[in-house]
Amino acid sequence: MRSLLLQIAATIKINLKSLPQRFWLSLSTVVAVGLVVVVLLSFLAMANGFRQAVKGSGSEDIAIVLRGGSRSELNSTISRDQIRLIEEAPGVARNAEGKPLVSAELYLVVDGLKRATGTKANLPLRGIGPMGAALRKSITLAQGRMFEPGSNEIVVGKGLLAEYRGFELGSTVKFGTTRWTVVGVFEAGGSVFESEIWADLPVVQSLFNRTNFFQTVRARLTGPQAIAALKRYNDEDPRLKLDVKTENEYFADQSSNTTDLIQKLGWPLAIAMAFGALAGALNTMYSSVAARTVEIATLRAIGFGAFPAFVGTLVESLVLSALGGVLGAGATFVFFHGLTASTLGESFTQVVFSFTLTPALALQGIVLALVVGLVGGLFPAIRAARLPIVAGLQG
Amino acid sequence: MTSDDVLVRLTAVDKRFTKSKETITIFEKLDLAIASGDFIAVMGPSGSGKTTLLNLLGGIDRPSAGEIRFAGERIDGLPESRLAHWRAGHIGFIFQFYNLMPMLTAAQNVELPLLLTSLGGKDRRRRVEAALAVVNLADRARHYPREMSGGQQQRVAIARAVVADPGLLLCDEPTGDLDRSNADEILEVLRLLNREMGKTIVMVTHDPAAAKYAKRTLHLDKGRFSERDLAA
Ligand SMILES: Nc1ncnc2c1ncn2[C@@H]1O[C@H](COP(=O)(O)OP(=O)(O)OP(=O)(O)O)[C@@H](O)[C@H]1O
Ligand SMILES: [Mg+2]
Numbered sequence: 001m002r003s004l005l006l007q008i009a010a011t012i013k014i015n016l017k018s019l020p021q022r023f024w025l026s027l028s029t030v031v032a033v034g035l036v037v038v039v040l041l042s043f044l045a046m047a048n049g050f051r052q053a054v055k056g057s058g059s060e061d062i063a064i065v066l067r068g069g070s071r072s073e074l075n076s077t078i079s080r081d082q083i084r085l086i087e088e089a090p091g092v093a094r095n096a097e098g099k100p101l102v103s104a105e106l107y108l109v110v111d112g113l114k115r116a117t118g119t120k121a122n123l124p125l126r127g128i129g130p131m132g133a134a135l136r137k138s139i140t141l142a143q144g145r146m147f148e149p150g151s152n153e154i155v156v157g158k159g160l161l162a163e164y165r166g167f168e169l170g171s172t173v174k175f176g177t178t179r180w181t182v183v184g185v186f187e188a189g190g191s192v193f194e195s196e197i198w199a200d201l202p203v204v205q206s207l208f209n210r211t212n213f214f215q216t217v218r219a220r221l222t223g224p225q226a227i228a229a230l231k232r233y234n235d236e237d238p239r240l241k242l243d244v245k246t247e248n249e250y251f252a253d254q255s256s257n258t259t260d261l262i263q264k265l266g267w268p269l270a271i272a273m274a275f276g277a278l279a280g281a282l283n284t285m286y287s288s289v290a291a292r293t294v295e296i297a298t299l300r301a302i303g304f305g306a307f308p309a310f311v312g313t314l315v316e317s318l319v320l321s322a323l324g325g326v327l328g329a330g331a332t333f334v335f336f337h338g339l340t341a342s343t344l345g346e347s348f349t350q351v352v353f354s355f356t357l358t359p360a361l362a363l364q365g366i367v368l369a370l371v372v373g374l375v376g377g378l379f380p381a382i383r384a385a386r387l388p389i390v391a392g393l394q395g
Numbered sequence: 396m397t398s399d400d401v402l403v404r405l406t407a408v409d410k411r412f413t414k415s416k417e418t419i420t421i422f423e424k425l426d427l428a429i430a431s432g433d434f435i436a437v438m439g440p441s442g443s444g445k446t447t448l449l450n451l452l453g454g455i456d457r458p459s460a461g462e463i464r465f466a467g468e469r470i471d472g473l474p475e476s477r478l479a480h481w482r483a484g485h486i487g488f489i490f491q492f493y494n495l496m497p498m499l500t501a502a503q504n505v506e507l508p509l510l511l512t513s514l515g516g517k518d519r520r521r522r523v524e525a526a527l528a529v530v531n532l533a534d535r536a537r538h539y540p541r542e543m544s545g546g547q548q549q550r551v552a553i554a555r556a557v558v559a560d561p562g563l564l565l566c567d568e569p570t571g572d573l574d575r576s577n578a579d580e581i582l583e584v585l586r587l588l589n590r591e592m593g594k595t596i597v598m599v600t601h602d603p604a605a606a607k608y609a610k611r612t613l614h615l616d617k618g619r620f621s622e623r624d625l626a627a
Binding site for chain 1: 450453455456475476479480481482483484486488490494496497498499507508510511512513555
C-alpha cells in the first residue's frame with residue numbers, strides 16, 4: 001500500500017514535471033476549459049445578481065395587492081372601492097394619527113435612452129402617494145429632495161441615473177407630451193426601485209389620462225403574521241378577490257422566470273462548449289500519453305504497476321482542467337463580477353443589477369471543469385495503463 | 396553446471412508474433428541456462444531476437460510456449476501484477492538510450508526502483524548515494540540528464556538498475572550510443588558489478604570489443620544459438 005502511494009506520487013510528479021514539454025497544447029486545454037467556465041459563471045453570476053437585486057427589495061411586513069390573476073403590476077387594475085376596503089382590512093398598520101399605512105400606485109412605462117448605446121428602452125414610471133417612499137425599505141435621497149405633491153416633479157433611482165441619459169438632477173425630461181423636472185435622486189439599497197422613476201400619483205393619473213385608475217396597493221402590515229389575516233379577509237369578501245402577497249413573495253415570483261431563463265440559457269451553452277473543451281482535453285491527454293510512452297514503459301519495466309500510470313495521467317488532466325476552472329472563475333470575477341447591467345424585467349421594464357459571483361457559484365464552475373478533466377483524462381489514462389511494455393520501450 | 400548454479404533456465408521456449416494473420420516465429424524450442432554470476436554477451440544480426448530474449452528473461456514479455464524458471468521458480472505464467480513485483484526485486488534493465496526521466500535529477504531517477512520497496516526515505520537516500528558512488532557520479536546527484544554526457548547518463552541508468560540490488564542485469568546495447576572511451580567506461584562498470592558484486596549480466600551488443608568484457612558470448616541467428624555456444 002505504501003509502495004503504491006509512492007509509485008503514484010512519483011508518477012504524478014513525472015507527469016506534471018513533463019508538462020512544460022507539452023506547454024502550448026496543455027495551455028490550450030487550460031484556456032478552453034477556462035472559457036467554458038467563464039461562459040457558465042457569467043450566466044450564473046448574472047442570474048444571481050438579478051435575483052439579489054429583485055429579492056433585496058422585498059420585506060415580510062409589506063403586502064402587495066394586485067388584481068386576481070395578474071402576474072405583474074402592468075396587467076393589474078384596482079378600483080377606488082377596493083382600495084378603501086383594503087385600508088380597513090385587518091392586519092394593515094396605521095400611523096399615529098390613525099391613518100392606514102397604504103399606498104395605491106400607478107405603474108406606467110415611459111421611454112428612455114441608454115447611456116452606453118443610445119438605444120431606446122422602457123423605463124418604469126411610478127405614481128406614488130404620500131406613504132409610498134416610507135412603505136419601501138431603505139429609501140434615502142442621495143441628491144436633491146422629494147417631489148412636491150401636485151407638481152410635475154420626479155425623483156429617479158440611482159441605478160436608472162447611471163444607465164440612462166438625461167436624468168441628472170435639475171434636468172427636464174419629456175414623457176410623451178408631458179414635461180417633468182428631476183428634483184431628486186434616491187437610493188434603495190440596490191433593489192429594483194433604484195431602476196424606477198417616481199412622481200406624485202394624482203399628477204401622473206391626470207397627465208397620463210388615468211384618473212381614478214390604480215394598479216397596485218402597497219400596505220404595511222402590523223407584523224409578519226398579519227399577512228394571513230389579510231389574505232383571509234380578501235378571500236372572504238366577494239368585492240375583493242385580489243392577489244395578496246408579501247413583498248418578498250411578490251419579488252421572488254417576479255424574478256424566478258428571469259433567473260430560470262438565464263440559467264436555462266447558461267447551462268446548455270456551457271455544456272455545449274464543454275464538449276468542445278472535452279475534445280481538446282482528450283486530444284491533449286492522448287498526446288501526453290504518446291509523448292510519455294517510453295517513460296511509462298520504462299517505469300513498468302522497473303516494476304511500477306499499471307494503476308500509477310492510470311492515476312498519473314488522470315491527475316495531469318484534472319490539474320489542467322482545475323487550472324482552467326480556477327482561471328475561468330478568476331476571469332469571471334475580474335471581468336464580470338460587479339459589472340452593472342440592466343435587463344428586461346417581468347413588467348417590460350429595466351431592472352438594473354450587478355453580476356454577482358459567489359464562492360458557491362465559482363465552485364459550480366470548477367466542478368464543471370473537473371468533470372471535463374475527468375472524462376478527458378479517463379480514456380487516455382486507460383490507454384496509459386494498458387500500454388504494452390515491450391512496444392512502449394521501442395517508443 | 397549443476398542445477399543449483401543455474402539462475403535462469405529457458406526450456407523449449409517458443410516465441411511467435413502474430414500480425415494480421417501472419418505469424419513470425421522468433422524462437423522455436425529454445426533452451427538456455429544462465430549460471431549465477433555469469434556475464435554473457437549476446438551477439439547476432441539485427442532481427443535475430445536478441446531484444447526479444449532479454450524481454451523474456453526480464454519478464455516484460457511472455458513465451459508462446461515452454462517455460463522460464465528463475466532461481467527454480469516459474470515466471471512465465473505469473474499474472475502481470477506479480478510479475479511487476481518480481482521484476483522490481485530481481486531484474487535491472489539497462490537500455491541503449493538510457494531511458495532516464497528527463498524531468499528528474501540523477502538521484503531521483505536512481506531512487507525510482509526503491510519506491511517499490513519498503514525502505515524509508517532515509518534508507519532510500521543512503522542507497523541512492525551508494526549506487527551513484529559505484530558508478531562514480533556521487534557529485535552529480537542533483538544534475539538533470541540533459542546536463543550530463545551520454546556516458547554519464549548511462550552510468551546513472553546503471554545506478555538505477557542496481558540500486559534495488561537485483562540478481563540479474565539485462566543490458567540491451569548499453570554502449571550502442573557511446574564512443575569508444577565512454578563505452579569502455581561503461582563496460583568497466585559492468586565488469587566490476589559482475590566480479591565484485593556478483594551480478595549476473597546478459598548484455599546484447601553488436602560490438603565485438605564490448606563482448607570481450609563478458610565471460611562468454613552467445614551468437615544468436617535465426618532464433619538459434621550457434622553450436623560452439625551450447626558447448627561452452
Ligand atoms: N511486438 C512485435 N510484434 C511483431 N514482431 C515483432 C515484435 N517485436 C519484435 N518483433 C520481430 O521479432 C524479430 C526480432 O526482434 P528483436 O527486436 O528481438 O531483434 P533484435 O535482435 O533485438 O534486433 P536489433 O539488433 O535490430 O535490435 C524482428 O523481426 C522483429 O520485427
Ligand atoms: Mg534489439
